[in-house]
Amino acid sequence: MELTKNFEPAAVESKWYKHWLSQRYFNSKPDSRPPFTVVIPPPNVTGVLHMGHTLNETVQDILVRKARMSGFNACWVPGSDHASIATEAKVVGMLKEKGIDKNSLTREEFLKYAFEWKDKYGGIIYHQIERLGCSVDWDRTTFTMDDHYYKAVIKVFIDLYNKGLIYRGARMINWDSSAKTALSDEEVEYKDLIGKLYHLQYKLDTDKETYIRIATQRPETIMGDTAICVNPHDERYAHLKGVYAFVPLINRRIPIIFDEYVDLEFGTGALKVTPAHDINDYNLGLKHNLEVVDTINEDGTMSDAAQIYVGEDRFVARKKIIKELEEKGFLTKEEAYSTRLGYSQRTGVVVEPRISTQWFVKMKELAKPALKAVVDGDIKIHPGDKFLATYKYWLENVKDWCISRQLWWGQQIPAWYDADGKMVVAETLEEAKEIFHNQYSILNPTLTQDADVLDTWFSSWLWPTQVFKGITKPGNQEVKYYYPGSVLVTGQDIIFFWVARMVMAGMEYEKQVPFKDVYFTGMVRDKLGRKMSKQLGNSPDLLVLIDKYGADAVRFGIMVSSPAGNDLMFDENSLEQGRNFNNKIWNALKLLKMWEARQLGDGSRESGDGSRESGDGSWESGDGSWETGVGSTGHNSQLTSHDFAIHWFQNRLYKVKSEVDELMKQFRLSEALKTIYSLIWDDFCSWYLEWIKPGFEQPVDANTYSKTINYFEELMQLLHPYMPFVTEEIYHLLKEQRDDLCVKQFSAVKEADEHILSHGELLKQVITAIRDGRHKNQLKPKEIIKLFIETDNKENYTSIESILNKQVNADGISFTNKAIANTIVVAVENDKFYLQTDKELDTLTLKEDLLKDLEHQKGFLASVEKKLGNARFVQNARPEVIALEQKKKADAEDRIKTIEESLSTIS
């Protein structure tokens, strides 16, 4: 089979994804294995996946695939969120384009359009999740407006109402006058800007023509003023006790009240109190029993109560009122003032504080167990405790949650009203009537349902439970098996919106935490550090990236630059690195395929072709009796060297496998990936394959070949959770496989032999040092050298002779016990290497380099000696630290001696 020049992801990706689906590898049913449950943070149904989702989904897939390959029954539930405000806004916009006004439709008609819209665009995110290779159980796909889910939300509402945890009340809320809905505090975004502060004078109701001055940013609200407030300690106003003032333009008579809330320093020291339009004024109004005059309609226009400019938009009215105030002499001063304004996260309009009747959840009691779960460590937050403090603070200071939204897209609040305004809460009209009958003795009343729907988060907080029908069928087999989930992966920005509330719902309805670990990913920014957003247009299209680089490369790119919990600077550069990594692996495959054709069956070695059957991960190198340096010369030195390489790489694998396990346990996924990357690229490709590579068109012995194939398989398995497509493809190309990598179980981690590993490190160091010596002396790669080694441990080198020869292009190794004149001298630890060449050496440069090194070594020696000469150090430091310093000293002295010797050989 002819392999292409480079790895070509497109066909491979769709082939394997289809295959995995057809084998139902991603589908989970309760069984005797331990579960590993992950519920996807459901993306907005009409949205597209942005890079933040890509990061989240990739992280989840890595954890899920790793668990699936480690004996767990992995279950990853996909789904989407109806996202009431965002989706309704989109549907309204779509209707507008068609020339349809939402207000001309009935609720039913509108919902029909909304569901059509959802069916049309809701598939996009699922397609993207699929292209990314996510191993989700598609049979479990859940939408937060599915029938069962809708019922669960209603059921919970009724339950909390009956427990007294949901109430209806008049409250100051954040009002979005464009969407005509209340917003939660979290949906308001504040922006700094320069506004204007207007100083107005209100005429006092006294005999004389006297005024009191106030300052306001919002002159259009003066018609809602019901008091003027000053500080009781303010001497300027002490004489105004019991005095009244008149609101300009409309001449309403209002009292002057006294409260310490007012800041003496700010403005004029007198505050106009407008309870209907400011949260602080509202609280002041409650305290002083002030009248509430609501002068602004729900669409942001002036109301009848304003008396003037009725029906005009609030900002238009502001301009006109300023003009009129000025003309009539009430405006005394205008000044620039930097302030913060709240904007609706959804529609972008300025949020209007407004009195409104809304539904609320009492949070205090629900918050307690949710706080305890995290404080007690039942839920562990990663990374570290970075977010613990924020989580705690929010729950300790939690405020009641406004859950009603003036929208149609969502779960309609199950409250029923009769003509007199009597209200009951019930799931159906019939039940409501029954309750009316029982409670009020009213038979068959005409009831209307509350028009509002519930906040989207009021459905999302049930997600970990209800995807397994835990609310609608409490205690069912599935929820008992899968709940609580193993890990929740989400963005740190929704820690309050979602994470804390899921914990509350979980504690309330399942009596245990919804997940054991929470992994917070950072925000994805562009490479300039800016948040990715539609407005900036700096968020790339995921599918375009996958087409360009391949899904594995995208996954690699986003993971390699993603330290846990920190923001990620997204740079396409890293995707390119991922693509190059694919190719590197692909090319290693091509090399092995070349060897496959010309293997050498070697009867003297224990494993012929038979060993190729040992695909169960249990191969061992020979009989395990590794002996260094025995019979290491002559014709079989190559085989001995191969044994070394095989033994060394086996142990590198053991070592890295346990490192990766440890890193992944700590959710340090980026580091685990880098570790695997380096094992494959550096240790496997750059070192191991070069060490065992046969000469040009020479055969490779069967044992080496089969071991190498097995290592390659193990590497692919190790990498598979990160890069599932390329690894599965190569696993099957390496040899005929009966199984799939996707579900191949990891073998137990074995302890590595540190001795062989450090021998390998020494070899690498020696090769690099000699190559550096060659390079510095302008020896061309093709120029052959003779190598002399001065060492106390000859067997270190005899066992790897052929590797060393090949890697430094030497034509033979000899040992010596003294310096050799006119050679390039290289030192590694205590061993010296003399590179002899026919080429004329640049002695000047050689000398310079040696002198530079000498200086460095002397400086180092001096610092060590200083340390050892310090009596207090010798007294206080631990013995092993002192021993180490003594070794440093001895080594440095040795090196200095070597350098001086070498210098003396240079004429």
Add this chain to the structure above:
RNA sequence: GGGAGCAUAGCUCAGUUGGUUUAGAGCAUCUGCCUUACAAGCAGAGGGUCCGCGGUUCGAACCCGUGUGCUCCCACCA
């Protein structure tokens, strides 16, 4: 205004109870290679006042204090 975090190579970051040779990786840069798996590559190299200052200690990138600069969260003074 209150709180949290960060500051290490040109960039992005490691550095796991203070001591493993005067600090590591990837990317980028430079030098030499079209060596038959791979130029999307190979071999090598250079590059750091560990933000400033002060302290604790025999010893500090690491602990303490302080200053500066950035980021985030919370609150929302008319």
